[in-house]
Amino acid sequence: MTNVIQLESLDKAPVQTVPFPYFKVEQSIYPEQVQAIIKSFPDISDGGSYNIDDVDLQEPFKSLITSIDTPEFRRIICEKFDVQVMDLPMMITLRGYSRQKDGRIHTDSKTKVATILIYLNEAWQADTGKLRILRNGHDMNDYVDEVTPGPGSLVAFKVTDNCWHGYPAFDGKRQSIQINFLTSAAAGNKHRFFHRLSAKLKRLISGRKSI
Template sequence: MMKNVIKLDSLDNAPLQTVPFPYFKVEESIYPDYIQGIINSFPDIPDGGSYNVDDVVLDEPFKSLIESIDTPEFRRIICEKFDVQVMDLPMMITLRGYSRQKDGRIHTDSKTKVATILIYLNEKWEADTGKLRVLNNGHDMDDYVDEISPGPGTLLAFKVTDNCWHGYPAFEGKRQSIQINFLTSAAAGNKHRFFHRLSAKLKRLVSRRK
């Protein structure tokens, strides 16, 4: 039987913030007994960019984390927190293992996404940069209402809105995370996965030529 490694009660009990857009965070979203093993078994992704979870090899206990995400209980929490209906929407999961200097720029998520959940899987975070900021606008990285350190099991979830501005001060180096998106349609999911897969193939091709 699959073991649930996510502390669903912590997600359930996390207070919902509504300014500047709906979001909530949980500093320790994974049970302590599993967190180190999950970090250790995070797929090796030395390049920048996002990788479809279906395109990488998953080992335990990281695989159990992915299975714990795609459950009715997890979906219910997102529905109730953000007053959205995601029980039957397609889910897309992507992984990032390395941050480039150009990453983290201020942006909002695509309108094909209903909600975004980020889970960070780094043993610790000592750098001053690389911390995700919940921003008031799309032009000032220093005008933020919250800052999330990408430590072991930190989770941030937000409803995708026209003003869901976020980003982080430039950081280059290992920065492991899972991004979960509930998408408006299967067609949107296929489009996102296609471009992530194409990007991964191009990066591997360039790497071989070096």
């Protein structure tokens, strides 16, 4: 599968600068392909993030992942946020399930230069679970924008000291891809180690509950 991501839509999306640099695209994946990609999203029924290397990828979802790490995609991020990510390590993680404790207000780690989120869910019916671009770190209702995690919606932002974001608590299936450009390979190894450890612990706990 080729031309999975609508790069022209990302290219044309205006960058908002308040309260921090970000842009969003309602349909980042071609409409005729998005439903098949959603159906092939890896089966993740636990909360937390999973390294892309630790899950079984099937087509056409695998083609989407392949299409993300391209010079064209990197160039757009460089130009949108005035950052240099062409040679930086990329980390891709997946989330398949949201817990009540997820979505709390936070900023991303300083080891991340930019964050891109692609949502892969059917039409979103819930009032909660929508990502909010926030003005501060304490009030979920003080937001400038809201992103519905629907079929192929995308939001990208430059990691800054005030890149506050989060979403009102939602418990249930909420599939997303998170792409991060990292400051160094060492930072990537550290993130992947903790994601992998967390995944192993969740599987261990789940196995004990089933006994």
